Amino acid sequence: xxxxxxxxxxxxxxxxxxxxxxxxxxxxxxxxxxxxxxxxxxxxxxxxxxxxxxxxxxxxxxxxxxxxxxxxxxxxxxxxxxxxxxxxxxxxxxxxxxxxxxxxxxxxxxxxxxxxxxxxxxxxxxxxxxxxxxxxxxxxxxxxxxxxxxxxxxxxxxxxxxxxxxxxxxxxxxxxxxxxxxxxxxxxxxxxxxxxxxxxxxxxxxxxxxxxxxxxxxxxxxxxxxxxxxxxxxxxxxxxxxxxxxxxxxxxxxxxxxxxxxxxxxxxxxxxxxxxxxxxxxxxxxxxxxxxxxxxxxxxxxxxxxxxxxxxxxxxxxxxxxxxxxxxxxxxxxxxxxxxxxxxxxxxxxxxxxxxxxxx
Amino acid sequence: xxxxxxxxxxxxxxxxxxxxxxxxxxxxxxxxxxxxxxxxxxxxxxxxxxxxxxxxxxxxxxxxxxxxxxxxxxxxxxxxxxxxxxxxxxxxxxxxxxxxxxxxxxxxxxxxxxxxxxxxxxxxxxxxxxxxxxxxxxxxxxxxxxxxxxxxxxxxxxxxxxxxxxxxxxxxxxxxxxxxxxxxxxxxxxxxxxxxxxxxxxxxxxxxxxxxxxxxxxxxxxxxxxxxxxxxxxxxxxxxxxxxxxxxxxxxxxxxxxxxxxxxxxxxxxxxxxxx
Numbered sequence: 001x002x003x004x005x006x007x008x009x010x011x012x013x014x015x016x017x018x019x020x021x022x023x024x025x026x027x028x029x030x031x032x033x034x035x036x037x038x039x040x041x042x043x044x045x046x047x048x049x050x051x052x053x054x055x056x057x058x059x060x061x062x063x064x065x066x067x068x069x070x071x072x073x074x075x076x077x078x079x080x081x082x083x084x085x086x087x088x089x090x091x092x093x094x095x096x097x098x099x100x101x102x103x104x105x106x107x108x109x110x111x112x113x114x115x116x117x118x119x120x121x122x123x124x125x126x127x128x129x130x131x132x133x134x135x136x137x138x139x140x141x142x143x144x145x146x147x148x149x150x151x152x153x154x155x156x157x158x159x160x161x162x163x164x165x166x167x168x169x170x171x172x173x174x175x176x177x178x179x180x181x182x183x184x185x186x187x188x189x190x191x192x193x194x195x196x197x198x199x200x201x202x203x204x205x206x207x208x209x210x211x212x213x214x215x216x217x218x219x220x221x222x223x224x225x226x227x228x229x230x231x232x233x234x235x236x237x238x239x240x241x242x243x244x245x246x247x248x249x250x251x252x253x254x255x256x257x258x259x260x261x262x263x264x265x266x267x268x269x270x271x272x273x274x275x276x277x278x279x280x281x282x283x284x285x286x287x288x289x290x291x292x293x294x295x296x297x298x299x300x301x302x303x304x305x306x307x308x309x310x311x312x313x314x315x316x317x318x319x320x321x322x323x324x325x326x327x328x329x330x331x332x333x334x335x336x337x338x339x340x341x342x343x344x345x346x347x348x349x350x351x352x353x354x355x356x357x358x359x360x
Numbered sequence: 361x362x363x364x365x366x367x368x369x370x371x372x373x374x375x376x377x378x379x380x381x382x383x384x385x386x387x388x389x390x391x392x393x394x395x396x397x398x399x400x401x402x403x404x405x406x407x408x409x410x411x412x413x414x415x416x417x418x419x420x421x422x423x424x425x426x427x428x429x430x431x432x433x434x435x436x437x438x439x440x441x442x443x444x445x446x447x448x449x450x451x452x453x454x455x456x457x458x459x460x461x462x463x464x465x466x467x468x469x470x471x472x473x474x475x476x477x478x479x480x481x482x483x484x485x486x487x488x489x490x491x492x493x494x495x496x497x498x499x500x501x502x503x504x505x506x507x508x509x510x511x512x513x514x515x516x517x518x519x520x521x522x523x524x525x526x527x528x529x530x531x532x533x534x535x536x537x538x539x540x541x542x543x544x545x546x547x548x549x550x551x552x553x554x555x556x557x558x559x560x561x562x563x564x565x566x567x568x569x570x571x572x573x574x575x576x577x578x579x580x581x582x583x584x585x586x587x588x589x590x591x592x593x594x595x596x597x598x599x600x601x602x603x604x605x606x607x608x609x610x611x612x613x614x615x616x617x618x619x620x621x622x623x624x625x626x627x628x629x630x631x632x633x634x635x636x
Contacts, residue, residue, distance in 0.1 A: 006526075202495075207494060212489075214473070215481065217473060221470040222469070225469070226481070228452060228461070228464075229547070229548050230453050231453065233453075
């Protein structure tokens with residue numbers, strides 16, 4: 001029972017951090033203390049937090065390196081745009097359209113996740129990483145050659161050959177090949193982003209702390225032992241991979257609905273790596289770490305804008321320092337002492353010497 | 361301990377199990393790796409509640425037999441009957457569901473997870489709950505988690521390990537890790553338990569306790585146990601039937617007393633001069 005409460009407490013802290021982040025940002029932007037550029041970053045921050053949490057399910061919990069997360073994001077993004085723009089006349093409410101777009105984005109990303117996952121998850125380690133990387137590029141190129149339009153007679157979808165305005169009766173282009181989608185109505189809000197983070201957290205934490213999640217972690221820790229106790233390897237690998245893809249698809253839809261124009265090249269290898277960096281620096285399998293890493297590392301280049309020429313240099317140095325620091329035994333011991341000091345402070349009401357350290 | 365008696369089909373089981381289908385029966389089981397015959401013509405019959413031993417010098421093929429029984433390796437020859445059912449075409453997962461559980465010579469725990477979670481993973485197929493019920497915390501999730509928690513503590517109590525339930529499995533002392541592996545295997549509700557060197561690394565008093573516990577497990581769960589062990593006190597102390605392997609072949613089978621005095625066994629362990 002003690003274990004259960006420990007999990008519950010840790011979850012509560014994670015949810016509290018997210019809620020506190022939302023409240024603080026709302027207050028700051030309400031009172032005009034937030035710079036314009038930072039206000040514009042709020043939705044992307046939410047999106048990248050969701051992406052980091054969902055990728056952590058594949059990389060940290062399942063233990064397989066996936067380099068194609070942006071691919072699922074891309075599938076969700078363009079599905080979301082198509083749904084939102086097609087429903088423009090029939091569904092008046094913006095938030096409802098946004099929810100429908102995110103659900104559709106998540107659903108198609110799920111389908112693609114299954115199609116990709118079934119063959120890819122037979123591979124392990126580096127091979128899996130390479131194939132997922134290729135998958136991301138394939139998705140990008142497919143969407144680069146995809147033309148989607150909507151008119152009185154419904155949706156038109158075509159590959160390779162552009163759809164011209166003369167072919168449409170009273171309609172409009174939604175996706176125009178390499179130029180991507182333009183004229184998208186901005187539906188995303190910071191509140192929607194916040195709710196999506198909560199939803200992503202809810203799904204991932206509940207999945208991990210359950211029968212299915214234990215099976216997933218079992219096959220990460222020791223595949224042979226997991227099989228020996230009757231755990232179906234393929235099923236649980238696919239489960240983690242597909243749930244991760246679905247959540248990335250939903251986040252992608254939210255991301256796309258934040259811009260008036262968006263092209264497939266935004267969702268390239270660099271985006272996948274960026275999310276992977278958040279996961280690795282936040283700690284593999286550490287969901288709370290992913291949230292903090294995504295938020296901090298995403299705004300850092302923005303905050304450093306004043307030091308224009310040096311900002312990428314400082315960013316790189318921060319990444320290296322974080323990586324070294326989190327692997328440094330001396331620092332780890334120090335942090336553990338600080339933590340013990342803090343808890344000791346609350347329990348005994350009398351600060352120990354270590355407790356003193358903790359205050360500083 | 362009851363005496364071994366021959367069955368109508370080849371093989372011997374303890375007297376009390378003679379009227380029941382043997383839990384495990386292998387016929388001419390074998391595997392070749394390239395040109396190497398790692399195990400050849402391996403015949404073994406184990407009664408429903410028998411404690412049996414598999415011994416032999418290093419490299420004799422004992423662990424390979426375990427890997428064949430659990431389908432980590434697919435046999436190239438022969439058949440394995442589990443409760444009279446042929447296991448041909450089954451994989452490791454299906455064989456476990458059909459009733460074989462095992463431990464490993466080099467411990468294979470889920471070391472990053474807690475002791476309790478290790479046992480709960482063993483209970484995976486004993487509790488039923490879908491992914492959706494887990495994610496949305498539907499009533500069956502809470503019910504199955506409660507059952508899993510209670511079952512896990514109950515199983516851990518066999519080895520008096522309830523207090524360690526929250527500890528990380530990888531941080532346990534060596535002996536406790538071995539015991540945890542046995543608990544995890546038991547959690548899958550097997551009809552036969554394969555133990556690969558359960559006493560390795562244990563001191564004499566721990567070994568004595570282990571012997572008691574192996575007997576206790578057999579008596580309470582009414583299952584068969586096949587164990588590989590180098591500790592002859594343990595093997596001779598609890599096994600009703602013993603099978604001796606050397607160079608992938610069975611060189612002797614029988615009750616402990618027969619095996620102890622069998623010249624071919626002594627020769628396999630000590631060489632020709634030792635046998636004299």
